[in-house]
Amino acid sequence: YTDWAWTSFVVFSISQSTMLVVGAIYYMLFTGVPGTATYYATIMTIYTWVAKGAWFALGYPYDFIVTPVWIPSAMLLDLTYWATRRNKHAAIIIGGTLVGLSLPIFNMINLLLVKDPLEMAFKYPRPTLPPYMTPIEPQVGKFYNSPVALGSGAGAVLSVPIAALGAKLNTW
16 A cells, blocks of 8 residues: 555656646746636645545545645746746746645645555555456566567567668668
8 A cells, every 4th residue: 555655646746746837837828817826726626625525425534535735836836937027938947846846745744644544545445346347467477488578579679770770771
């Protein structure tokens, strides 16, 4: 579970930072209104609170859904947009960096407030999948010494230089 928690934290940090920056910069560049990133983040926060309330109404604990912290990072993005005097490249680079650095920190603090993640994982396990959706375990290392695997691997590696050489010979 802890591996999944770390992986999902990293994946969500990257995806949410990107979602906030791309959406807000796109909107700001076309409307020219600073303050739209904070507005955008507020809407996303409200949607997440609604989802949290829906899960809570279904009988899940309050900690089951953790609401991401978007608003402070969005405020930094708006501040950058205002400070760079509508220089869109500076807004994207500086603002994107500030969001990318601050959003994971705010969310890490937010995640530390969850009561007991391990208990949550074992008390509310993910539902089991039906047999036709159950993933097949990969056969790692099964064909490690297979001549077919070695041949196909060598063929894949050598195909690029051979194709490049063929293209070169064809131009003469």
